[in-house]
Amino acid sequence: MKQIMADYYYKLDSATKTYKEKVAWCSSVGPAEILRSLGFHVYFPENHSAMLGASRIATDLIPYANAVGYSPEVCSYLTSDIGAYLKKVTPLSKAYEGIKSIPKPDVLVFNTNQCRDVQDWMRFYAKEFSVPLLGIYTYRNINEIEGIHVKSIAQQIENLIDPLEKISGNSFDKMELKKVLALSRKCSELWKKVLDTASASPSPLTFFDGSIQMGPAVVLRGTQQAVDYYNLLLSELKDRIKNKEGAVVDERFRIYWDGMPIWGRLRAHSELFASRKACVVASTYCNSWIFSDFNENDPFNSMAKAYTALFIVRADEAKEKYLKKMIEFFKVDGIIYHDSKSCSNNTNSRYGMPQRLEEETRLPSLVVNGDLNDLRCLSDEQFKTNIDAFIEQLEGSK
């Protein structure tokens, strides 16, 4: 993993320094396959923001973005990333010797399927670097995906090709897109199999492991490297299942996590749950990079469908149906909803969903307050107290 991520960031750095290859920035569930097929190196600012969060420097950087007009209420990925840019700091320099800054974009591409924040975030950088900004404007709160959705998004994806050809200097090659998409599909299938191993008891991995292991599925989908990585990881996890090696020693409780991780507390939370013999087996967050509809024989329509079928894009009715399937598949004892202060898009507890699901499934649930990157929104003491009370409740229902 370390080597793969290092190679990825050094290649981006070299493209920026030598000006020989073009760099495209892309939102995390944006049209990366189109960009790769046109020869761009693809950089995902959200991955950088997660690094800011995990290295616990995000909170101090957010006020710099607030000072130039981005409210503390909006996405703390956006505010910490822009804050880091304004302060000229990046965790990449610490992780990878010789890298001094984030890669410079030749173009920025977003898809509003996840939120509007990605558009505003990239607009900032388009102005800073004086480069083009391209986007896909998607439908939100979809219950059933219909032909009209797919048709419109497919057309928007296709419309990107002309300007991207001009920026990249390369001609679009449908065969190359099919190749990249086939690799993305394989990566997605393997990533799903990796996450699905958590249905075993004891589970060989936790949500906290998944939050780290998903790196290649986010930044390297569409490459052979990602496929090789997940083949290796999957075989290791299968061995663990065979040997009954659980990620949590003496696993007693199985929990589903809905929402974003709290990056600055990933290790602390992993240790807290493990010490209570609770395994957080699965999450909607890690599943966000499963694109089951990719089909290289129908690239535009299948990309449109896959990028629209994501959990975050869907209406509560579709989300609840999905969560019920997950509860059953992963055999969970309870659900934790993370109410992430600065990301309403990845927060599902504000309109009665926990209550509705609890009534239908009889499974206990807990809402925890926090944030993905802004640690001022989290009380560690309160989090621990709430988790302990929840585990006691799960014990009571055993």
Ligand code: SF4
């Ligand atoms: S989905 Fe949430 S965390 Fe992700 S970019 Fe949008 S607002 Fe930020």
